[in-house]
Amino acid sequence: MGGDNAPEQVLQGATQAANEMGIDIAIVGLPGAVQPLLDKHPKLVLVPCTQVIGMDEHPAQAVRSKPDSSMSVCARLCKEGKADGWISAGNSGAIMATALFVQGRIRGVERPALGSVIPTRDGFAYFLDVGANVDSKPEYLVQFAAMGAVYAREMMGRPEPRVGLLSNGEEDGKGDELVREAGRRLKGTMRGFVGNVEPKDLYASKADVVVADGFVGNVAIKMAEATAEFLFRNLRDEIPRTARGKLGGLLIRDGVRQLRARIDWREFGGAPLLGIDGVAVIAHGRSDARAIKNAIRVTREAVDNQLVGKIRAEVGR
């Protein structure tokens, strides 16, 4: 029920995933909205719910007041062992609140975190927290570093991930109070800790995992997205102003499209919440079928790679 393109695109993405990956997928939603569409999607099974959380609702309040929301039903299916993981493109605060409320935290994890895969010069880096928390304490950042390292190892094939703290300078003394204190704690205790990384270092692949408070991480990732959007829009508007530019623009269209695809969040599809005692994946609100399919792939990989068990072993107690 969540996101800009539900249920249509969600169903399409789910059917594609079911076909390609050979997995069973349940669609949780209002029967009136979903049932009529399911004729075209014979592989999908409807699990009904009676409530839906809107994009603008206050997360915690909505989760408490709507125990039969599609999100809560999803999370309960996982909690009860009937499903291995769930995905939503809806209100991301509510997804987190639902996961926390129904599935709970891994014992010993202070705060769950949300990561994002970022394109870099040599491939990808994993950046967290991009918005699950604000006002983090140093101990949260230390745990984000550990959970991020597990993610890089299990989900991205980096056996010895290098982990850095996003900062305003590389030197040890740089950073705000939070970053400086987290750095002091990570130094010497975490194998693979590489210290502070600046944004340019992130793109230069100087770390596999980059850690920040969720306010800073969210602003940083939104700054990157908005800057890319701004530049592509300007290129599109300014280049065709001359006849030369118009022709050139046509000729480079494929190259630009490839670049945009390479940095497109739809390729990555979704991000598992780290630290939840179960698999809960947040997909982008604008997800189309391709993004949903990719979110399902990420969910499947989290399950297959036992991401939750590995985080429990590393960070839990």
Add this chain to the structure above:
Amino acid sequence: MGGDNAPEQVLQGATQAANEMGIDIAIVGLPGAVQPLLDKHPKLVLVPCTQVIGMDEHPAQAVRSKPDSSMSVCARLCKEGKADGWISAGNSGAIMATALFVQGRIRGVERPALGSVIPTRDGFAYFLDVGANVDSKPEYLVQFAAMGAVYAREMMGRPEPRVGLLSNGEEDGKGDELVREAGRRLKGTMRGFVGNVEPKDLYASKADVVVADGFVGNVAIKMAEATAEFLFRNLRDEIPRTARGKLGGLLIRDGVRQLRARIDWREFGGAPLLGIDGVAVIAHGRSDARAIKNAIRVTREAVDNQLVGKIRAEVGR
């Protein structure tokens, strides 16, 4: 003496500024390094110093231990009324420490701030603090908002500047503790306060002035720079892979160059430190002659528009 291209490019930029703007410019530097080059720059006057602060020195320590650094001599010329403003492309922390130590703060200003002019859809916005402070308190952000509004009014021709707080969401409840508290204080007390702005709102020109803590602002601006750099590099590398792309790349070269120029910091040249009791301008460390000339233009405008007096009237006490 400061920056990657001193003294050569500094002298060239200064001569260009002296010619175009009809102003008197003193070059403060080690005579051994500067004097031999001055034959080609008859409009410039050397004011000697005996010490130089390096790019990697600890700012406060360096300023204290080198009372005859080129920076301190510059700031003293201003303090003594012999110059109207000074510029350096050197160690920016040391520029700030020198300005604070020699020229001092405007009485009533808690912390000086450094702003940056950001290209947007409709023109430019003014973004501060981009690095003068970390661990800001709400009252600092409130003053940054007021100083930023003066800058927009006096230096950018915005008679009624709209001022926003950089945040992870537009709604009132968004932001970390600092942003939320600063928002509460600005709401109702500051005319023109428009609340939270996300990075995309910044590019969409929803505010003339955008305020952040210096750690967040510095990371955000470096994220924007690094993202732009990353995209341009990828375009340059990926597009010419095909013959079509190669030709297209040649045809769009002018358009791309124009776009890069439009977002190039060299155009803006330098940023006055706001809240200092005098004019002190930080130029980019990589400044070439054009950037230096533009930094001198900014300095001149700050003097002509009585930026310091207007900030004193608005924020001082």
